[in-house]
Amino acid sequence: MIAYLIRxxxxxIPILIGVNLLTFSLFFVVNTADDMARMQLGMKRxxxxxxxxxxxxxxxxxPLLFNAHAEGVSKISDTIFFQKSARMFAFDFGSSNDGRNVxxxxxxxxxxxxxxxxxxxLIGLLIYITFALLMTLFRATALDMLGVSLCVLLMSxxxxxxxxxxxxxxxxxxxxxxxxxxxxxxxxxxxVLLPVLIGVMGSVGAxxxxxxxxxxxxxxxxxVRTARAKGLSELRVLFRHVLKNAMIPILTGVVVVIPLLFMxxxxxxxxxxxPGLGSYTIDAINAxxxxxxxxMVFLGSMLYIAGLVLTDISYTIVDPxxxxx
Amino acid sequence: xxxxxxxxxxxxxVWIRKRPHLVLPxxxxxxxxxxxxxxxxxxxxxxxGLLDTLHYRAALPEKSNGQTVYSAEVLSVFDALAKGIKSRxxxxxxxxxxxxxxxxxxxxxxxxxxxxxxxxxxxxxxHLVDPQRELLGDVLKRTGIGALEGLLIGVLLIAVSNMxxxxxxxxxxxxxxxxxxxxxxxxxxxxxxxxxxxxxxxxLITALLIAxxxxxxxxxxxxxHVLGTDxxxxxxxxxxxxxxxxxxxxxxxxxxxxxxxxxxxGIAAGYLRGWVDDVIQxxxxxxxxxxxxxxxxxxxxxxxxxxxxxxxxxxxxxxxADLRLLFLCLILGVTSWTGLCRLLRGETLKLRELExxxxxxxxxxxxxRILTRHIVPNVMHIVLIAVVMDxxxxxxxxxxxxxxxxxxxxxxxxxxxxINSARLEMGREPMVWWTLAAAFGxxxxxxxxxxxxxDAVRDAFDPRLNRT
Numbered sequence: 115m116i117a118y119l120i121r122x123x124x125x126x127i128p129i130l131i132g133v134n135l136l137t138f139s140l141f142f143v144v145n146t147a148d149d150m151a152r153m154q155l156g157m158k159r160x161x162x163x164x165x166x167x168x169x170x171x172x173x174x175x176x177p178l179l180f181n182a183h184a185e186g187v188s189k190i191s192d193t194i195f196f197q198k199s200a201r202m203f204a205f206d207f208g209s210s211n212d213g214r215n216v217x218x219x220x221x222x223x224x225x226x227x228x229x230x231x232x233x234x235x236l237i238g239l240l241i242y243i244t245f246a247l248l249m250t251l252f253r254a255t256a257l258d259m260l261g262v263s264l265c266v267l268l269m270s271x272x273x274x275x276x277x278x279x280x281x282x283x284x285x286x287x288x289x290x291x292x293x294x295x296x297x298x299x300x301x302x303x304x305x306v307l308l309p310v311l312i313g314v315m316g317s318v319g320a321x322x323x324x325x326x327x328x329x330x331x332x333x334x335x336x337x338v339r340t341a342r343a344k345g346l347s348e349l350r351v352l353f354r355h356v357l358k359n360a361m362i363p364i365l366t367g368v369v370v371v372i373p374l375l376f377m378x379x380x381x382x383x384x385x386x387x388x389p390g391l392g393s394y395t396i397d398a399i400n401a402x403x404x405x406x407x408x409x410m411v412f413l414g415s416m417l418y419i420a421g422l423v424l425t426d427i428s429y430t431i432v433d434p435x436x437x438x439x
Numbered sequence: 440x441x442x443x444x445x446x447x448x449x450x451x452x453v454w455i456r457k458r459p460h461l462v463l464p465x466x467x468x469x470x471x472x473x474x475x476x477x478x479x480x481x482x483x484x485x486x487x488g489l490l491d492t493l494h495y496r497a498a499l500p501e502k503s504n505g506q507t508v509y510s511a512e513v514l515s516v517f518d519a520l521a522k523g524i525k526s527r528x529x530x531x532x533x534x535x536x537x538x539x540x541x542x543x544x545x546x547x548x549x550x551x552x553x554x555x556x557x558x559x560x561x562x563x564x565x566h567l568v569d570p571q572r573e574l575l576g577d578v579l580k581r582t583g584i585g586a587l588e589g590l591l592i593g594v595l596l597i598a599v600s601n602m603x604x605x606x607x608x609x610x611x612x613x614x615x616x617x618x619x620x621x622x623x624x625x626x627x628x629x630x631x632x633x634x635x636x637x638x639x640x641x642x643l644i645t646a647l648l649i650a651x652x653x654x655x656x657x658x659x660x661x662x663x664h665v666l667g668t669d670x671x672x673x674x675x676x677x678x679x680x681x682x683x684x685x686x687x688x689x690x691x692x693x694x695x696x697x698x699x700x701x702x703x704x705g706i707a708a709g710y711l712r713g714w715v716d717d718v719i720q721x722x723x724x725x726x727x728x729x730x731x732x733x734x735x736x737x738x739x740x741x742x743x744x745x746x747x748x749x750x751x752x753x754x755x756x757x758x759x760a761d762l763r764l765l766f767l768c769l770i771l772g773v774t775s776w777t778g779l780c781r782l783l784r785g786e787t788l789k790l791r792e793l794e795x796x797x798x799x800x801x802x803x804x805x806x807x808r809i810l811t812r813h814i815v816p817n818v819m820h821i822v823l824i825a826v827v828m829d830x831x832x833x834x835x836x837x838x839x840x841x842x843x844x845x846x847x848x849x850x851x852x853x854x855x856x857x858i859n860s861a862r863l864e865m866g867r868e869p870m871v872w873w874t875l876a877a878a879f880g881x882x883x884x885x886x887x888x889x890x891x892x893x894d895a896v897r898d899a900f901d902p903r904l905n906r907t
Contacts, residue, residue, distance in 0.1 A: 272835055381843075
């Protein structure tokens with residue numbers, strides 16, 4: 115087990131290097147640091163001196179990959195690639211354009227993001243699986259048809275609609291809760307409730323339908339027939355046998371996203387004005403803050419890879435046949 | 440370019456027709472009423488999109504030296520068709536089917552006093568003398584007439600197409616069978632015959648409903664703003680119809696970009712295995728491990744900088760917007776091929792172990808021939824299903840990306856930009872809801888039709904679903 119884990123983590127390293135190289139070439143080769151400086155300083159009336167100064171301030175005034183002027187190790191280390199990209203492996207994300215430390219910013223913004231993402235994830239999972247099980251229970255009846263049609267309809271509606279519509283109905287029409295904002299502690303509940311509800315609502319169609327196909331695939335198998343032949347009730351068959359056996363495909367889709375919960379949701383957070391990582395990213399995109407976007411890309415892929423490892427581990431827990439070697 | 444695509448689809452259809460085992464699943468699609476109805480809706484959208492793609496530059500009146508000068512504004516055939524609603528712009532917001540502006544304005548009355556009231560619209564309901572009294576009656580009258588007209592035209596069109604089809608069939612039977620008794624059906628009896636057939640019935644009813652709806656809209660749009668006007672007084676119906684093209688372009692071009700990647704790399708990885716497989720797997724793991732929105736955002740940001748740095752490349756702002764749109768498709772394609780690639784790799788791995796491939800190998804058939812003759816045709820159903828399924832999600836993704844600020848150029852009309860500009864209007868008092876409603880409504884119909892069609896295609900092609 116431990117050996118397997120170590121191997122998995124080692125395997126993740128080349129992938130992370132790949133991600134790093136990719137973002138590096140996106141951010142520094144396609145557009146040079148000069149271009150970025152010009153963007154930041156405004157298009158007009160930019161003097162070469164101003165560009166040089168900006169580059170120096172933000173540490174972009176070095177060669178890309180190889181510094182011929184330096185001595186020894188610093189031939190490689192005194193470059194943009196090493197300073198800006200390779201350092202991310204040590205969680206050193208540098209600073210954003212307004213001079214704040216990105217790593218610290220990420221730490222403080224993680225909690226609000228989690229406060230939204232975690233309840234959305236858990237409540238959502240519960241509702242989707244219940245809904246899907248119900249549809250499986252009433253499979254091939256009018257109720258099932260209705261459920262599936264509802265799912266298709268729900269998944270055809272843009273996610274933006276749920277957010278805008280929900281905000282309008284709950285906050286403006288009924289005055290249930292504030293439209294946007296966030297507060298720490300217990301106060302946060304009233305800010306969190308609506309985004310969570312909308313988040314759950316937003317993917318109820320696609321997810322329930324997906325779980326339903328998983329359950330339907332399981333229910334056609336032989337062990338289900340055996341269970342029924344033993345005289346078990348349909349409910350018992352569903353919950354004791356089908357649900358357990360459908361765990362592997364469910365876990366495959368679900369565990370991967372758990373680490374990504376830290377990243378928060380781009381849309382929800384920016385609409386509801388929650389100071390989480392999602393809105394941080396959006397602000398950075400709008401302000402063209404490359405340092406932050408770069409850091410978020412790297413963080414995101416790191417979390418995704420962590421999710422993959424977690425998925426493998428979770429298999430061993432639900433399925434005794436799976437051995438990690 | 441888009442017409443090339445259309446030609447390919449038609450050629451593929453002709454090619455498929457000749458092969459009975461390929462016709463079979465399509466016939467299954469044709470037998471489901473849901474699939475056919477959604478196909479009809481989709482083709483309607485595609486028609487609007489195609490009309491909007493035929494661009495031209497209007498020639499300005501000739502100058503004295505006889506040289507023809509073209510205006511800078513690029514128009515499309517659709518613009519010409521919808522010239523009425525395009526040119527009739529109001530001052531600012533107006534509600535659907537309204538005769539008054541939505542904002543109060545200071546007006547001078549005939550006695551010279553200044554009065555703050557809702558002014559009459561320049562075009563909406565301009566023919567009415569006393570809108571407050573006549574509006575409802577006029578709208579109802581036009582609705583009725585429009586519905587009737589639409590119904591009539593619809594019935595007429597269907598009857599004519601039926602007759603043509605019937606004539607065609609008769610022609611074929613006459614030429615193929617010598618002396619067979621020619622039935623003396625006419626168009627109407629085929630019409631009644633079709634009513635007994637379930638999908639045909641659904642299709643006919645939908646077609647008639649659409650015809651009625653179109654009739655009503657056309658009739659009302661002649662004198663009103665059916666869906667109101669936006670902030671600068673543009674007709675929302677026109678904007679929404681224009682947005683269809685952007686959605687379609689993103690859906691199709693992205694798929695086109697994605698397909699070669701996914702097909703080539705997926706099959707190569709599955710068939711060749713070894714280090715090729717390792718490299719390709721590495722590439723798609725790296726790409727898919729970056730959250731796609733972030734990757735797209737990063738790429739689009741970089742592209743923006745790039746475009747700003749080279750303003751001299753673009754003659755018109757429309758060209759720039761178009762390039763941005765294409766580039767967005769490119770990025771979306773590059774980020775979205777990994778899923779299909781993984782599927783294809785798995786399927787190819789499975790296929791290459793099957794007996795018939797091994798037999799081909801034993802006979803000394805070259806790898807390239809095995810790939811093109813045996814493997815590619817046998818993974819096509821996966822490709823088709825994936826392509827149709829992806830389409831709707833791409834249309835939805837466009838709206839989200841445009842909101843995030845990494846979508847299409849703000850000057851391009853799309854559902855995303857429409858929603859984005861209308862988002863803050865919800866906060867106005869009284870609320871301006873029609874722009875949002877129109878954007879979401881059109882998007883819902885488009886995506887729903889695409890989803891339902893995708894389901895029909897999947898049901899027909901997926902070999903895992905057993906059917907009797």
